[in-house]
Amino acid sequence: MTGAKLFGIVVAVSGMLTIGACAVISKQESLPAWHPEALGEGRPDCVECHEDQIKGVAKGPTTFKHTTEFIRQHRFYAAQDGKLCEICHKASFCNTCHANEREIKPSVFLGNRPDRELIHRGDYLSVHMIDGKVDPTSCYRCHGRANNEKCVRCHR
Amino acid sequence: MKKKGLTSALALTTLVPSLAFAVDFQADGTSIFRLEQRATPGFEKQTVAPFTQFAGVDVDKLADGNLSLHLYGWERVDLGDSSTGEKKNDGELSYGYLRYRFARANGDLKAGRFVVNEGIASEQLDGVAGRTDLAKGFALSAFAGAPVKLDRGSNTKGSFIAGGRGSYAYGSILEVGISGVHEKGGIYEPLTGNKYDRELVGGDFWLRPEKHVELNGRGSYDASTDGMAEQSYQLKLFPLKNVTVSGLYNDADLAHYFSASNLRSLFNPDLGGKVKSYGGAVTWNVAAPVDVTGDFRHIKRSDSIDQNLNGDSNRYGADLRLNFLDKKVRPGVSYHRVEGATGFNSYHEIRGYCMYDNGRYQGSVDGIAQLFKSSLYQVKNAYEAVASAGWRIIPALALSGEVSYSRNPWATDDVRGLVRLTFNYISESKGANK
Known part of the structure; x- marks a missing residue:
């Protein structure tokens, strides 16, 4: 089976399943555009206010507790629950690291925020020669198809 | 393409007055001026002084109240030597879109x-x-x-x-x-x-x-x-209210994972190879002001045409984060070790920082050391120290700056300065600031 055929089948099946199973738009109220209460400094812990469930979201508040590991693995949640992330984070927040072309290293752009979990601190020019060999997939996620104009200066 | 994007963005902004009836407006900008003396052995000494303006606009409640406009981009001008070794100015429209919710x-x-x-x-x-x-x-x-x-x-x-x-x-x-x-x-x-x-x-x-x-x-x-290009799985356990345990497994087949790379000199799918990794992390919120995270990952590269890239590596370490005085003081320390496979280099990374922010004044110190097992250009260690000070002049405007000093395989003494002016105006408070 060719790739194009498989792609077409998956798109068609998922479309038919979804639309066929329920041709009706949900009546549920949308999530708010802004978090209604101001949040304190530092990483939020949703459990402090949301006891068991966040209204309109399948996942519970413990899922989104911003631990160090949550921040490192946030791709799992951003891919499923962008609608929830954007209640508190503007697109420019994500753009600090994730951009088609990033002008300044995030840890320099936010050099006054050493408490933020930012990648490539210190002499990453040296460290990337080790990290890149150990696991090139971690580089590819951000530099494989975008934000790699600086890489090309050496990796021609 | 970039000019086309900027033109489209300008066209979008001209629509705003005709659509608006009671808009909410947010504008934010960060102006960064950097001054660096670059002295790399074997190369001519350079003075680099780039000025970069980041700017964003969010206009909400347009038209029937559900339409919004969002713009963000940056432009850099080199006031001294070229900071990139290429053209002395650059810019990008990161995003610019109309949204109806x-x-x-x-x-x-x-x-x-x-x-x-x-x-x-x-x-x-x-x-x-x-x-x-x-x-x-x-x-x-x-x-x-x-x-x-x-x-x-x-x-x-x-x-x-x-x-x-x-x-x-x-x-x-x-x-x-x-x-x-x-x-x-x-x-x-x-x-x-x-x-x-x-x-x-x-x-x-x-x-x-x-x-x-x-x-x-x-x-x-x-x-x-x-x-199959990639599979990733994460298991999270919450055994106690203040403890999170997670396990992670990743499997990537580089012939397929890198197939669409536009940087084949670095990510070459023709070389094939597989990367499998597993590991986990434990986060313990010991008390409200004390957070400890320990993490471990084992990474295995195999089946590559270049046999020198095969091998088993480990990455492990711990982070300690603290906060005092109603989160005005936030220190932290961390240690990580990367044990490269045979033929790879390895390093220890040790970091410590402390920041103070009372809303009006801010200051921080941040130090990091990266200690390599094998020398890079006859140098085994890299150090960097950054000191920062900031003043929130009015709620919407803050001035801050950093001085950094580093020694590493690329520079014997590297002193850098940065001045940052941050502007964030919101016409109406809608809850938490973003």
Whole structure:
């Protein structure tokens, strides 16, 4: 089976399943555009206010507790629950690291925020020669198809 | 393409007055001036003084109150020698789009330049996108347009991209999604000059069988080369209210994972190879002001044509984060060790920082040391220290600056200065500031 055929089948099946199973738009109220209460400094812990469930979201508040590991693995949640992330984070927040072309290293752009979990601190020019060999997939996620104009200066 | 994007953004802004009746307006900007003396052995000494302006605008409550406009971009001018070794000015429209949010079903429509993150699709495009929740837990999203290319050439991306995600959620127990991306001419083969369509399909899931256990995962299949590109799974356990334990497994087949790379000198799918890793982390919120995280990962590279890249590596370490005086004082320390496989280098990384922020004045110190097992250009260690001070002049305007000193394999003494002016104006308070 060719790739194009498989792609077409998956798109068609998922479309038919979804639309066929329920041709009706949900009546549920949308999530708010802004978090209604101001949040304190530092990483939020949703459990402090949301006891068991966040209204309109399948996942519970413990899922989104911003631990160090949550921040490192946030791709799992951003891919499923962008609608929830954007209640508190503007697109420019994500753009600090994730951009088609990033002008300044995030840890320099936010050099006054050493408490933020930012990648490539210190002499990453040296460290990337080790990290890149150990696991090139971690580089590819951000530099494989975008934000790699600086890489090309050496990796021609 | 970039000029086209900026022109489109300007065109969008001209629409604002005609659409507005009682708008909310937010403008933010960061002006950064850097001054660096670069002295690299064997090269001429350089004074680099780039000025970069980042600017963003968010206009809400346009038209019937559900329409909004979002713009963000940056422009750099080198006031001294070229900071990049290339042209002395550069810029980019990161995003610029109109968005209509529906009152129900988390429905929204976007048009312009934006980023989509839907399942396995993570793309920046000039086009349109929409999403909505459907009845009985289903949801649907779709996007189409032209992928945003890189400065260095038209072959960095394809000419048309489309994709989307369909998902189903069952209560607060299960969510499954299927997603796909099709990019016309998205794969450029530099040796032959041929272009191929990039096609990626995948799935993702999240499962909570019990309130203390969560499992999520995602996988992508590269339909253009007919092979599984990546699988990632994460298991999270919440044994106690203040303890989170997680396990992670990743598996990537580089022949398929790198198939659409536009940087083949670095990510070459023809070399093949596999990367498998597993590990985990434990986060213990010892008390409100004390957070400890320990993490470990084992990474195995195999089956590569270049046998020198095969081997088993480990990465492990711990972070301690503290806060005192109602979070005004926030110190932290961390240690990480990367043990490279045979033939790879290894390093220790030790970091310590402390920041103070009382809302009006801010200051911080941050030090990091990277100690290599084998010398890089006859140097075994890299050190960097950064001191920062800031003053919030008025709530919407803050001035801050840093001085950094570093020694590393690339520079014997590297002193850098940075001045930052941050502006953030919000016409109406709507709850938490973003």
